[in-house]
Amino acid sequence: MFKKLLSNLIRSAANEAMDKAIERLVRDPYTENLFEMVPSSRKVGLVQLAEIAMRTKTGLPPGRPLGSYMRFSPWDKLLFNPVHLFRFPTPDGETIDTAVTIGPKADKPLRIAIPIMIAGMSFGGALSKTAKIALARAATRAGTATNTGEAGLMEEERSEAALLIGQYNRGGWLNDREKYSRLDAIEIQLGQGAQGSSPQRTAADKIGPEFRKVFGLPEGADAVIHSRLPGVDTKEDFFRLVRRLKKETGVPVGLKIAATHHLERELDIALEADVDFVTVDGAEGGTHAAAPILEDDLGLPTIYAVSRASRHLAAKGAAGRVSLIAAGGLITPGDCLKAMALGADAVYIGTAAIMALVGDQMAKTAPFEPPTSLVVYDAKMTDRLDPDRGAEQLVNFLNASVQEMKLVCYSLGKKSLSHVNRSDLCALDPFLARAVGVELGFVAPEEQDAYYAGLPAWAAAERMPAERKPAAGRQDGLSAPPERSADGEEPRELPELRH
Numbered sequence: 001m002f003k004k005l006l007s008n009l010i011r012s013a014a015n016e017a018m019d020k021a022i023e024r025l026v027r028d029p030y031t032e033n034l035f036e037m038v039p040s041s042r043k044v045g046l047v048q049l050a051e052i053a054m055r056t057k058t059g060l061p062p063g064r065p066l067g068s069y070m071r072f073s074p075w076d077k078l079l080f081n082p083v084h085l086f087r088f089p090t091p092d093g094e095t096i097d098t099a100v101t102i103g104p105k106a107d108k109p110l111r112i113a114i115p116i117m118i119a120g121m122s123f124g125g126a127l128s129k130t131a132k133i134a135l136a137r138a139a140t141r142a143g144t145a146t147n148t149g150e151a152g153l154m155e156e157e158r159s160e161a162a163l164l165i166g167q168y169n170r171g172g173w174l175n176d177r178e179k180y181s182r183l184d185a186i187e188i189q190l191g192q193g194a195q196g197s198s199p200q201r202t203a204a205d206k207i208g209p210e211f212r213k214v215f216g217l218p219e220g221a222d223a224v225i226h227s228r229l230p231g232v233d234t235k236e237d238f239f240r241l242v243r244r245l246k247k248e249t250g251v252p253v254g255l256k257i258a259a260t261h262h263l264e265r266e267l268d269i270a271l272e273a274d275v276d277f278v279t280v281d282g283a284e285g286g287t288h289a290a291a292p293i294l295e296d297d298l299g300l301p302t303i304y305a306v307s308r309a310s311r312h313l314a315a316k317g318a319a320g321r322v323s324l325i326a327a328g329g330l331i332t333p334g335d336c337l338k339a340m341a342l343g344a345d346a347v348y349i350g351t352a353a354i355m356a357l358v359g360d361q362m363a364k365t366a367p368f369e370p371p372t373s374l375v376v377y378d379a380k381m382t383d384r385l386d387p388d389r390g391a392e393q394l395v396n397f398l399n400a401s402v403q404e405m406k407l408v409c410y411s412l413g414k415k416s417l418s419h420v421n422r423s424d425l426c427a428l429d430p431f432l433a434r435a436v437g438v439e440l441g442f443v444a445p446e447e448q449d450a451y452y453a454g455l456p457a458w459a460a461a462e463r464m465p466a467e468r469k470p471a472a473g474r475q476d477g478l479s480a481p482p483e484r485s486a487d488g489e490e491p492r493e494l495p496e497l498r499h
Contacts, residue, residue, distance in 0.1 A: 126149060135357065138357070149167060304436065356393055
């Protein structure tokens, strides 16, 4: 009886409040109306509205976590092409090869069982110690590598990670031979997708004792990431650094940069330095926190960066010798496999890995804290993360993702994830098709030429100049002369545009 009475009272109060709200909504002048927030927020955007308020409060750029909310790369405009009779599907009794070798020409190449690796997310600068241990534990169980991020060498991470890639970084915290000689690969970090090569600083009052110990920071000192790598002010400095690291360690030595329209120029210098791999981090890359302008308005989307990088490596005869790692906003197994089809040898995941690590433990944070409160270094609930449960969930995610990628391989008639290439894709947008070098899906292969010929000159993308056409490399329809792939398919050269 009491419950029914209480329910009726609540319904009556809610009804009266709603009636008055609607009455006021239609009565008040628009300039004094609460509804004014609706068109205003649509004009400005909810994210921008909140960030305007944050800037007015502190006078400082707000540090937005996890990178840009904008999905620059139109991965959903690319689809895989299943086969039936033209080429037969892979028999379901066949095993799909998922292994990848990073830096095949290095003295000690890095061999991973799956092509998905855990991206660089630093202890202290980004994640808690517990989160880093869980990531390393999961990577080991999945047969892949994890990355230190821009940090020092944390002993617990090194002991948990069977394969550890370390970043020779702009803060200098992993740049001692005693530390980098214990790594399985060295990634010279000159920039990242979410921040470019901008400087960063963590104030001393936000640095705990363990953070300070791992980074080798004196008491009271800030942790500073410079815009330039200390000691590298010329191309020749970079060449000497790469040669020294390769000679001292024998492990693959690579370069990580933020994707940029200057990509080919950057790659030329990397190739001249004789790096073993290149990590290209697209504009969608995540981070612990960065100014919105760096996340939203800087860099090059991952889909175009990967395509351009792979074509340039092939044009320079480096495909198969220098590994290409794609990073930045790769969330789904489809994103990862499409990046490989465009030329990446392996991929990094960061945000998706964190979300998988948190998994159902996000219930611990609801409803008043975000799930990242369990994993971020200085968050409120890092002590409540169960690292064993987190590692188990991330392993499940990685296994499920690779299984999905293998399912596509069966439908493509391929026996290895590494055999998937541009000829296995079609595009749903003519401009994207021309940009990444795949055929347009809504026009038959033999009609591609006629379709593009019908476009006005200003709308048709120009063909790649002859001097930049690949001479050899990955069998993706862009090599000249075309070679038969490992699966017996002869790639098709894209038709020439006619104006």
